[in-house]
Amino acid sequence: MFELFQYNFITNALISGTILAVVTGVLSFFIVLKGMSYFSVGISHISFAGVSLGLLIGINPIIAALLFTVLASAGIASITKNKTISEDSAIGIFFSTSMALGIIFISLIKTYTVDPINYLFGDILGISKTDIYFIAILSSILLLAIYFIFKYLLLYIFDEEFARVNGIPVNFLHYFLMISMAVVIVLSIKAIGIVLISALLVIPANSAYLISKSYRKMLSLTIFFSLFSVYSGIYFSYSLDIPSGASIVVINALIFLVIYIYRNYLKSLQNDS
Amino acid sequence: MGKLLEFKNVNFKYDRRIILEDINFTLNSNEFLGIIGPNGAGKTTLLKLIVGLLSPTEGTIELHTENIGYISQIHDVNWDLPLTVFDAVLMGRYSWPSKITKEDEKIIKKYLKMVDMYEYRNKEVKNLSGGQKQRIFIARALVSDPDILIFDEPNTGVDVKATDQFYDLLMKLKRKNKAIILVTHQIEVIPKICDRVGCLNRKLYLHEKPKEMFNCPVFEEGYGTQVEMLIHGKSIPHRVVKDKRNREKDNNV
Numbered sequence: 001m002f003e004l005f006q007y008n009f010i011t012n013a014l015i016s017g018t019i020l021a022v023v024t025g026v027l028s029f030f031i032v033l034k035g036m037s038y039f040s041v042g043i044s045h046i047s048f049a050g051v052s053l054g055l056l057i058g059i060n061p062i063i064a065a066l067l068f069t070v071l072a073s074a075g076i077a078s079i080t081k082n083k084t085i086s087e088d089s090a091i092g093i094f095f096s097t098s099m100a101l102g103i104i105f106i107s108l109i110k111t112y113t114v115d116p117i118n119y120l121f122g123d124i125l126g127i128s129k130t131d132i133y134f135i136a137i138l139s140s141i142l143l144l145a146i147y148f149i150f151k152y153l154l155l156y157i158f159d160e161e162f163a164r165v166n167g168i169p170v171n172f173l174h175y176f177l178m179i180s181m182a183v184v185i186v187l188s189i190k191a192i193g194i195v196l197i198s199a200l201l202v203i204p205a206n207s208a209y210l211i212s213k214s215y216r217k218m219l220s221l222t223i224f225f226s227l228f229s230v231y232s233g234i235y236f237s238y239s240l241d242i243p244s245g246a247s248i249v250v251i252n253a254l255i256f257l258v259i260y261i262y263r264n265y266l267k268s269l270q271n272d273s
Numbered sequence: 274m275g276k277l278l279e280f281k282n283v284n285f286k287y288d289r290r291i292i293l294e295d296i297n298f299t300l301n302s303n304e305f306l307g308i309i310g311p312n313g314a315g316k317t318t319l320l321k322l323i324v325g326l327l328s329p330t331e332g333t334i335e336l337h338t339e340n341i342g343y344i345s346q347i348h349d350v351n352w353d354l355p356l357t358v359f360d361a362v363l364m365g366r367y368s369w370p371s372k373i374t375k376e377d378e379k380i381i382k383k384y385l386k387m388v389d390m391y392e393y394r395n396k397e398v399k400n401l402s403g404g405q406k407q408r409i410f411i412a413r414a415l416v417s418d419p420d421i422l423i424f425d426e427p428n429t430g431v432d433v434k435a436t437d438q439f440y441d442l443l444m445k446l447k448r449k450n451k452a453i454i455l456v457t458h459q460i461e462v463i464p465k466i467c468d469r470v471g472c473l474n475r476k477l478y479l480h481e482k483p484k485e486m487f488n489c490p491v492f493e494e495g496y497g498t499q500v501e502m503l504i505h506g507k508s509i510p511h512r513v514v515k516d517k518r519n520r521e522k523d524n525n526v
Contacts, residue, residue: 033354151373155364159350165324165343166367166417213397215355 009125010238013191016127016135017230020188023139024200025226026146027184029219030177032205034157039076039178040201042091044185046072048194049098051119052105061119062134066186072098073182077175122193124234124244135187142180149173154215192245200226203252207259225255276301276337277421277452278323283332285318292318296332296477302420305453307467307483309460310491314474316456320425323454342414342422344407346429352399358385358409359394365413377416384412388442404435411442421452428459440466460486 005011031040047069054064072094079090106116118126127135146153155163156173164170181201188197208221233248240247278300285293293315300306310316321327322334324343342365362385366377385391388408398406407427414422424443428436436459443466447453455467463470464483472478472491480486 033351151364151367154354155367157351158354158356158361158364159345161326161345161349162343162364162413164326165341166365168367209355212355214357215360218355 009127010234012127012129012132013124013234013244014231016132016191017124017234018227019132019135019139020191020200021226021230022223023143023184024188024197025204025223026143026219027180028201028203028205028226029208029215029222030153030157031181031201032209033215034177036087036177036181037198037202038088038091040181040185040198042095043069043073043076043178043181044194044198045095046098047182047185047189048120049102049105050186051189051194052102052109052116055116056105056109062186062189065189066183069182069186070179073178074175077178081171081174119189120194121196121243122189122191122245124191124230124248125237127191131190138183138187142183145176146180149176153177192248196245196249199249199252200229203249203256204229207252207256210256210259210263225252229255278337279335280322281333281335283322283329283334285315285322285327286330291475293322293477294475298471298477298479300421300452300454302452303450305447305455305466305468306471307463307469308454308456308471308473308477309458309463309486310473314491316473317425319473319477320423320454320456323421323423338420340417340419340421342417342419344410344414344422344424344427346425346427350406352406354398356398357395358390358398358401361398361409362390362412362416365416380416381412384415385409387415387445388412389438402435403431404438407431407435407439408442415446419451421454422446423454423456425456426458427455428457 031037047065050065050068051061053068054061057064076090076094079085080087085093109116152163152168153173153176155166155168156170160170163173184201185194185197188200192200204225205218205222207225208218212218212221229248229251232251233244236242236251237244237247276299280296280298283293283296284291296319298306308316308319318327320343322329323336324341325336359381362381363373363377366373366380382391382394385394388411390405390408390412393401393405398409401409427439431439440462443453443455447466455463457463463486467483470480470483470486472480472486472489474491478489478491480489
């Protein structure tokens, strides 16, 4: 197994995977507790339009996706802030419109230098040094911001009205969560892919929630499950020659399944005794 | 401290519908104001105006303190969060921006003991009963040392025993010189514990003597029935007075 580390592409995958596992893990914690899992699915598909637009007009598709997705997330945050439309409706509107735009942009491309399909499914084994710098810088900024406002995000999720009464800027926190989701999704496109990235923002925290009595334990476990799934996903992808993004997601799902069965088994023992 | 709060000619409209009309009252320190009214009378709107969640359409609200403890209804909260009782009460010390210190933890301990929840400090909030959730909400409001405590229908979803414990706690708080505003549907309790009563049904009728509230027009226009109060010393049970047609039907049975 250790002969893997002699390859640069493996080292790049492990470094980028570690950073992404931590940042998606932290964000997954908030997203699941706030009940925003479907937002992550919607926003990841919105990024498809950004990638397609970048390919069409000849700019870096990841940069184009970042700008497009952040703007769209801010738009969703604005609409959902005052509960003008329901959250699932807002996501549905932006999701379907963005997918349609993405398909139109793709159809207008005359010659392909990069296959758009690569962005749908990603490949962590194809991450370059430049990609690592980009992921590291943006992730560090995001994690630092979350470190400073962690307890306010927790209060906002627990009791939004109490947070408002106590002068916590709830609207800012609402926008922050939405835009952070957009940034993390775009950062993960090359590694995990548009189709599967939402799994990393939903599954680890749900697994941790099942066996946590405190938020501290839940956050630690979420990050641990993310890291474990990324490392083992990379290993199996290389060893079995299977897509890396899919391996990571399947391992996440297996972790959830094992925990879910174990927890129900423990409950049935308690009920019997 | 004297006057803490004053409403001057406050109106509130929502979508051109008048919710509150010409509201005038003051709240002084160490005063206990009870507010009653039928559903849709504007009680929660009034409280939200006080704590700044809403702004009046007309009129002014003068608040002479920033320290308000607001205890909202317990069902409006995300109880599935993996929080301990201690963590939930600690949130009462969050302000923007600030750090949590050892001093904060001492204060949490003091108020958890006051509401008899200290032994549950490591218990998950989602496993608490309605009465216990209500008590940690009170502790959470108290830890910021508020000048005014505001309760919005605190006994919704709470059993009889917990309700009794709640009112005992309220009397304890009254002795600690807190100004209190209590919105409740339990009209039989109001005269026992409140200094003044406001009967609200879009307009606010203030009664300096709580027992005067039973002649308030809000009861007939808001509840649709007369409520006659029988006063026996300290206890005040009530019965509904039937109209003449039903009394004759009963006599003929």
